Amino acid sequence: MSWAERIQDFVTLWVVIDPLGTLPVFLAVTAGLSARDRTKAAFISTLVSFGVLVFFAMAGHWLLRSMDVSIESFQIAGGIVLFLFALTMIHGRGHADPHAPAELNPVEIAIYPLAIPSIASPGAMLAAVVLTDSARHDFTERAVTIVTFSLVLLMTLAIMLAAGRLAHVIGRGGASIISRVMGMILAALAVDLILSATARWLHLPPI
Template sequence: MNMSERIEEFVTLWVVIDPLGTLPVFLAVTATLDAASRRKAAVLSTLVSFGVLVFFAMAGHWLLRAMDVSIHSFQIAGAIVLFLFALTMIHGKSHTDAQAPAETSPMEIAIYPLAIPSIASPGAMLAAVVLTDNARHNFPDRMLTIIVFSIVLLITLAIMLAAGPLGRLIGRGGASIISRVMGMILAALAVDLGLSAAADWLHLPPI
């Protein structure tokens, strides 16, 4: 097990899933629910997000092969998408601005907007595919990557379950600052991903 790779995966998934950025969304969309329903929505949204990300981690490469898309092209395109996603975080237009839906069913709220697009965001789906690329023929390494984003999702669940106290502690201003810092980190990771893919494609020394 390469610990540095696992740490890099954790940082990437932490940024794209943005557990703290999910907090304001959770507070907004569950404002009309009682405590038990809020806990149910938190657990269901985490399970749905896990299923979506596992699908992309396990089947994403098969979809690429079916469409005859090279992994280098996907990595470079993914780096561009992640960079643009990072810019929305830096400029304060991340998923923290999601609007609360009119319905109050914990199941409906758990699926949208909590699981999709807040937790299992397009950036997270893309990261699940890209991070498992090098391990597409190595099942144990792929499982380790899935364990890493499971840990991030469990932290996200813990934050949602503790939404009330945390929301009062950091406030909207604190959540906004954290989201922008995470956006800068994601932008740097996106640039590194694009340069590394281009270097590998051109047979240049590693970045």
């Protein structure tokens, strides 16, 4: 693999993981946490995301083949999950008890929605499978891909760790606004994932 191809893979993973796009999601879902719990959620979400992406890079092909599931079906399913999560961001958490323990548990928040579906998004899982498609029998190339998305995840972690200062500036109201705007963007991304997969399935021109 040439350096140009590695840079292209890095850019692809940067786009699908979207470290900057994770920031408003992180601010929104950790608004009720202390600084210590916010840091804990950032580290746990990064580790969980790393584990998920490594799994799909190493065994994604085997898993989908063994279950006779196409890439398109996986992408559509992921798009639906992402869309449902986006709706919760748009409508907020007004129907839930804001002081419920589950809502303020940094571990649960780190796993959902931070790690899945925000950081290790359906697009990121799909990219992990696609980027290792031509290297299914070459461990070195897979390792290079894993190192590449590890760098992106480290950058994502750094951005989340720096979010605490920003949270003090924008406050709960700002986090609520960012959450709803980001929810609309995620909803659009989810629809794009579904439409793109459907177009490939029906052999239509790219969306």
